[in-house]
Amino acid sequence: MLKLNHLPGCPWGVLFFVSFCASCVEPFIPEPNETQRLLVVEGHISDSPEPYIIRLSRAQPLNSEGSNPESGAKVSVQSSENSVYDFQENAPGIYQSDPACFIGQPATSYQLRIETADGAQYQSEKVILKLTPPIDSVHFEREKRFTDITGEELDGIKILVDTHDTEGKTRFYRYEWIATYQIKVPFPSQWELGSDGSLTLVEFYHICYDSDTSQTILTTNTLQLNEDQVTAFELNYVNTISYRLRTVYSILVRQYALDESGHSYWSQLNKNSENLGTLFDPTPYPIIGNLTSVTNPDEVVLGYFDASTVSEKRLYITREELDKLALMYPTNPCVLEADTVKGGYDEMLLRLSWGQRIITIPGFGSGALIMGPPECSDCRLLGDAEVPDFWEN
Numbered sequence: 001m002l003k004l005n006h007l008p009g010c011p012w013g014v015l016f017f018v019s020f021c022a023s024c025v026e027p028f029i030p031e032p033n034e035t036q037r038l039l040v041v042e043g044h045i046s047d048s049p050e051p052y053i054i055r056l057s058r059a060q061p062l063n064s065e066g067s068n069p070e071s072g073a074k075v076s077v078q079s080s081e082n083s084v085y086d087f088q089e090n091a092p093g094i095y096q097s098d099p100a101c102f103i104g105q106p107a108t109s110y111q112l113r114i115e116t117a118d119g120a121q122y123q124s125e126k127v128i129l130k131l132t133p134p135i136d137s138v139h140f141e142r143e144k145r146f147t148d149i150t151g152e153e154l155d156g157i158k159i160l161v162d163t164h165d166t167e168g169k170t171r172f173y174r175y176e177w178i179a180t181y182q183i184k185v186p187f188p189s190q191w192e193l194g195s196d197g198s199l200t201l202v203e204f205y206h207i208c209y210d211s212d213t214s215q216t217i218l219t220t221n222t223l224q225l226n227e228d229q230v231t232a233f234e235l236n237y238v239n240t241i242s243y244r245l246r247t248v249y250s251i252l253v254r255q256y257a258l259d260e261s262g263h264s265y266w267s268q269l270n271k272n273s274e275n276l277g278t279l280f281d282p283t284p285y286p287i288i289g290n291l292t293s294v295t296n297p298d299e300v301v302l303g304y305f306d307a308s309t310v311s312e313k314r315l316y317i318t319r320e321e322l323d324k325l326a327l328m329y330p331t332n333p334c335v336l337e338a339d340t341v342k343g344g345y346d347e348m349l350l351r352l353s354w355g356q357r358i359i360t361i362p363g364f365g366s367g368a369l370i371m372g373p374p375e376c377s378d379c380r381l382l383g384d385a386e387v388p389d390f391w392e393n
Contacts, residue, residue: 037058037059038058038059038300038301038302039056039057039058039059039070039114039116039122039291039293039301039302039303040055040056040057040058040059040302040303041054041055041056041112041114041122041124041289041291041301041302041303041304041305042054042055042303042304042305043055043112043303043304043305043306044256044305044306044307044308045077045097045104045110045129045307046104046129046256046307046308046309046310047103047104047105047106047129047309047310048103048104048309048310049099049103050099051096051097051098051099052077052087052096052097052102052104053094053095053096054075054087054094054095054096054112054114054305055069055093055094055095056069056070056073056075056093056095056114056116057069057070057093058070059302067093069091069092069093069094070093070116071089071092071093071117072089072116072117073089073095073114073115073116073117074086074113074114074115075087075089075095075112075113075114076112076113077097077102077110077111077112077113078110078111078113079105079108079109079110080108080109080110080126081108084113085097085098085101085102104129104307104309105129106129106130106131106309107128107129107131108128108129109126109127109128109129110126110127110128110129110307111123111124111125111126111127112124112291112305119295120293120295120296120299121293121294121295122291122292122293122294122295122301123291123292123294124290124291124292124305125290125291125305127259127290127305127306127307128259128307129307129308129309130170130257130258130259130307130308130309131169131170131257131308131309132170132255132256132257132308132309132310132311133163133164133165133166133170133255133257133311134163134311134313135161135162135163135253135255135311135312135313136162136163136164137161137162137313138159138160138161138162138235138251138253138313138314138315139159139160139162139315140157140158140159140160140315140317141157141158141160141232142155142156142157142325142327143156143157143158143237144156145237145239147239154239154240154241154330155239155240155327155328155329156237156238156239156240156245156327157237157238157245157317157322157325157327158234158236158237158238159177159234159235159236159237159238159251159253159315160232160233160234160235161175161230161232161233161235161253161255161313162229162230162231162232162233163229163230163255163311164227164228164229164230165228165229166228167228168227168228169228170222170228170257171221171222171223171228171260172219172221172257172258172259172260172262172263173219173220173221173222173230173233173255173256173257173258174217174218174219174255174256174258174262174263174266175214175218175219175220175233175235175253175254175255175256176213176214176218176253176254176256177213177214177218177235177236177251177252177253177254178211178212178213178214178251178252179211179212179213179236179238179244179249179250179251179252180209180210180211180249180250180251180252180388180391181209181210181211181212181243181244181245181247181248181249181250182207182208182209182243182247182248182249183207183208183209183210183243183246183247183379183382183383184206184207184243184246184247184379185205185206185208185334185375185376185377185378185379185382186332186334186335186376187334187338187359187360187370187372187376187377188204188205188206188377188379189201189204189358189359189360189377191357191358199358204377204378205378205379205380205385206379207379207385208379208380208382208383208384208385209383209384209385209386209387209388209391210243210382210383210384212244214235214236216270217266217267217269217270218233218235219258219263219266219267219270220233221263235251235253236251240327240328240329240330241330243382245317245319245322245327245329246319246329246332247318247319248316248317248318248319249316249317250314250315250316250317250390250391250392251314251315251317252312252313252314252390253312253313253314253315254310254311254312255310255311255312255313256306256308256310257308257309258306258308259306261290262290262304262306265287265289265290265304266304268287269287272287287302288300288301288302289301289302289303289304289305290304290305290306291303291304291305314390316392334372334373334375334376337372337373337376338359338370338371338372338376339370339371339372340369340370341369341370341371348369348371351371352371355373355374356371356372356373356374357371357372357373357374357376357377357378358370358371359371359372359376359377
């Protein structure tokens with residue numbers, strides 16, 4: 001009799017006893033009328049005490065827009081100890097685990113099981129939750145680059161990562177990042193026009209925050225090196241044209257260990273999609289991963305399921321640090337667009353009707369006003385005024 005390890009308060013999963021048919025990581029060119037039927041799976045589990053996400057979708061033709069989520073499926077993960085953990089659909093095509101019930105364990109193997117609403121069953125290869133070495137450092141270097149659109153040379157920095165595995169057991173790495181930056185608008189004053197024509201100073205929002213996430217697939221390997229060491233691998237490039245580097249920029253880097261099959265999959269996907277960045281963008285040549293159909297062994301399944309611990313490191317970059325590198329910043333458009341109102345009260349009303357805002361009132365009473373675009377005085381139009389809980393003062 002099989003013993004199911006069960007956490008208190010967690011629902012029992014259903015075990016599926018099925019044979020496994022391995023698949024290679026290789027490109028696949030479907031017929032045009034086949035593309036929409038292909039199931040696409042993306043999922044990763046780790047040892048982090050957080051919900052794990054499995055995404056299910058149907059592949060789409062190149063000229064299509066939007067996503068095609070696969071809803072109503074039953075999704076679970078079975079461990080090598082025969083414990084089964086169910087995932088619940090919390091948005092169309094997005095299935096999430098309960099961290100109170102399931103936290104991945106290193107050196108344990110896991111297998112993803114899927115049953116779609118029409119009764120078709122799918123499964124992944126059994127993957128071992130690999131140990132990921134710590135990140136040694138995340139750092140940056142100044143570099144000027146030409147833009148793809150205008151060909152203009154801009155100043156900026158490239159974000160780099162270093163890591164190593166003294167035991168030489170990793171060799172294959174994948175990275176993700178999320179960057180958060182502070183926005184300080186140049187004219188943080190806001191006036192409100194009363195019904196009687198009077199002006200009252202109201203609350204203004206000077207400092208806000210916005211975020212970016214990695215949009216490309218970032219993989220590397222150390223096969224050609226004597227040591228299992230990654231040095232100055234580029235994760236992102238940030239130029240000085242926006243608010244990103246004007247005050248404080250922070251980036252959280254996540255590092256994942258891959259096996260050779262996983263590295264091959266992500267690398268081919270990256271080349272195939274020409275850095276489109278996600279599994280769900282239509283790509284010219286879909287790539288078969290480590291999933292198969294139990295119901296129909298001839299059916300092609302796209303995507304990949306893997307498992308590893310996650311190493312994280314956060315870097316803060318201040319304007320003072322960047323000024324030491326003598327970065328060149330373009331003039332803020334707000335400075336160029338702010339203008340003195342010379343036509344008195346009537347012109348002020350006209351500009352207010354255009355959506356401009358009063359920036360400052362030097363010598364108000366004599367009719368002198370300065371007005372400009374609303375995003376120059378209210379940072380909420382560019383980000384969130386709430387300070388992130390991880391933010392350093």
